[in-house]
Amino acid sequence: MSTTGDLSVLIGGGGTGGHVFPGIAVARELVRQCPGVSIVFVGTSRGLEAQAVPRAGFEVEFIRSAGLKGRSWAATVRAAALLPLSAWDAWRVISRRRPDLVVGVGGYSSGPLVLLAALRRIPTMVLEQNAVPGLTNRLLAPFVRAAAVSFDAALASFGSKGFVAGNPVRPEFLEAATVEDTPPEICRLLVLGxxxxxxxxxxxxxxxxxxxxxxxxxxxxxxxxxxxDADAVRQAYAAAGVEARVEAFLDPVAPEMRAAQIVLCRAGATTIAELAAVGRASVLVPLATSTDDHQRRNAELIAGAEATELLAQRDLQADVAERLGALARDPARRTRMAGAIKQFAHPEAARTIVDRALRLVRA
Structure with missing residues (x-):
């Protein structure tokens, strides 16, 4: 194995952008450091990875897998029944690809892949984006060789294997923003769900x-x-006379975030990392049903530094207009929030993670 040509890496997990996009950021850094590296993502055909990974220029293989936590009893039974098939699929991928390194980025599909790789003594690492580690990563903690976390609060779950790297974001979020003068009578709002x-x-x-x-x-x-919901939202804005562009999906989203003065969004760790990289004032609305209430914990850490406005989902309908209006009228506060959230930015996160991963391979 050569770190410049023959390195083979599997990146497992996904489901949502919060898992997929950090994986893509790490993959791009691997390519930068190791020209000729072979990288294959492993996920499910239902997850965002099915579209986002090929669009980013990487190969993806699918395994049969489903989450066990936060589901109905019947769905949990079906997911449990898939476990032997998940293990079989993961075993076949590992045997065929013969990886030198396996990285889990979170999500249920990373579990069988990372566990079987660890049992086969292949160097393994997980990425934990949230303040509260997910079930899959908690279960994998005894088996992996390293765990890259975004928040200090997550270190306790991984012992000496854990290290704070930050959450890697795609390179476009790290590019210098083009300054666009916004007339004082306008405030640009980006809404991300x-x-x-x-x-x-x-x-x-x-x-x-x-x-x-x-x-x-x-x-x-x-x-x-x-x-x-795109059509219904578009019609509601038009009927009220609100100037709005409504899309089903924004890709790329980095230019939209750089152009905004306020961002209204969920409190997923990757979204927070992107806000920090760009430096934007925000109103965070934690998903009330997030596993282990991790989005609330993420948002509380950021709000505690006066780097965001936290709006509970139960108060969303009643308070969203008032909160947005108050921020729109207070440019000084927006500037303070935008500066404060930058303390959570880790522009070198992908490089830090890849450096540690390559040390595992060379050990």
Missing amino acids: GSQGARSVNDAMRGAASMLAAIRPRLVITHQAGPA
Whole structure:
């Protein structure tokens, strides 16, 4: 194996952008450091990785897998029944690809791949993006050789194997922003509901459309609403006279974030890392049903540094227009928040992770 040509790496996991995009960032850094490296992602055909990974220029293989936690009893039984098939699929991928390194980026599909690789004494590492480690990574902790975490709070789950690297973001979030003068009578708002949109965020913005139209300075909105809600959200804004561009999915999203003055979004760790990299004021709405309430924990850490406004999902419908209006009218506070969140930025996260991973391979 040569770290410049013959290195073979599997990156397992996914499901959502919060897992997939850090994996892509690490893959790109591996390519930068090791020209000729072979990288294959391993996930499920239902996850975002099925579209995002090929679009980023990498190969993806699929295994049969489903999550066990936070599901109905019947769904949990079906997921448990898939475990032998997941293990078989993962074993075949490992045997065929013969990796020198396996990296788990979170999500249930990373479990069988990383565990079997560890049992075969292949160097393994996991990435933990959240303040509260997910079930899969907690179960893998005794078996992996290293764990890269984004928050100090997650270190306890991994003991001496854990190290704080930050959450790697795609390179486009690290590019210098083109300064665009925004007239003082306008405030640009970006609404993100995660990689698939968010029904509660969409419903709240639709319900508040008439109040949003009355905010001064005037809101100009770009809204990622997901494929199911995009038309309804677009119609609600138009009926209220709100200037808005509504898309099912924004790709690339980095230019939209750089152009915004306020971002309304969920509190997933990757979204927070992107906000920190760009440096933007935000209103974070933690997903109430997130596993182990990890989004609330993420948001509380950021809000504790006065780097965001935290809005509980139960208060979203009633308070979203008021919170956005207050921020729109207070450019000084937006500037303070944008500066404060940068303390959570780790522009070298991908390099730090890859450096440690290559040391594992060479050991």
